[in-house]
Every structure is written in C-alpha cells, then in structure tokens.
Amino acid sequence: MTSTAGFARSVYDVVRRIPSGMVASYGLVALALDRPRDARQVGRALFVCREADVPCHRVVNRNGVLTGAWAFETPTEQREKLLSEGVAFDLQGRVDMALHCVRADELTDP
DNA sequence: GACATGACGGCAC
DNA sequence: AGTGCCGCCATGT
DSSP states (O other), X not given: OTTHHHHHHHHHHHHTTSOTTOBEEHHHHHHHTTOTTOHHHHHXXXXXXXXXXXXXXXXXXXXXXXXXXXXXXXXXXXXXXXXXXXXXXXXXXXXXXXXXXXXXXXXXXX
C-alpha cells in the first residue's frame, strides 16, 4: 500500500514544487525521493495521476523530450503549456535543459 | 510464477 | 553528438 500509493503521492508532492517555467526530468524527481533507480515508476505514477494541481507537464525525460505528451488530452497540450510558461524549445522540439532544468535542491524540502 | 513491457537513465561505441 | 545496449522495478498477461 504505502509502497506504490505512497510513492505516487511523494512524486506528486515533488512535481508540485517545480516552479512555473521550469522542468524536471523523471530521474531528477526520483533522485529527489532518494530513489535514483525509480525513474520509470515516476512516469507510471504520473500516468495514473488525476489531480489537476500536479503540473505533470513540467516533467520530461533527461533529453528534454516530451515522451509523455501522448498521455495528455491532446498530443500538443504539454508543449503548449510549457510554451505559455516561457519554456524554450530547440529546433528539434526538445526543451533546453541547460536553461529550464530545475535543480535537485529546489525539489527537496529544506 | 515466469515473461514481456514501459511518461527512464547511464555508459559504451 | 547521436545511437545502441543494458540495468532497475512495478504492472499486466
């Protein structure tokens, strides 16, 4: 019970801390939870996420690719939201991680 | 209970 | 810099 459901809750808690205009990789979220090997489970947790207060569109993979765009209502929803928050994309349609990747200590509660 | 899959990541080539 | 392969772990069949 607390294994997966609790994990998912922790994931949502971390994702909620991602500032507008910034993004985080799945691995970074997992790292913030002290589980560097559970990046895939982060994705799965977001897949089952139904809470609107969780900015799951700010979570991308380590390459800045919107691998989970298909999980949104429309394939372009994630990109549109990020664009409206000021996130810049490169010519290959990837997020500029050097500029928009949030730092790990921004996700962990000090 | 074993096998295949996946919103991933790191490392080798 | 891009591509490929393997490792991790929970789920579904």
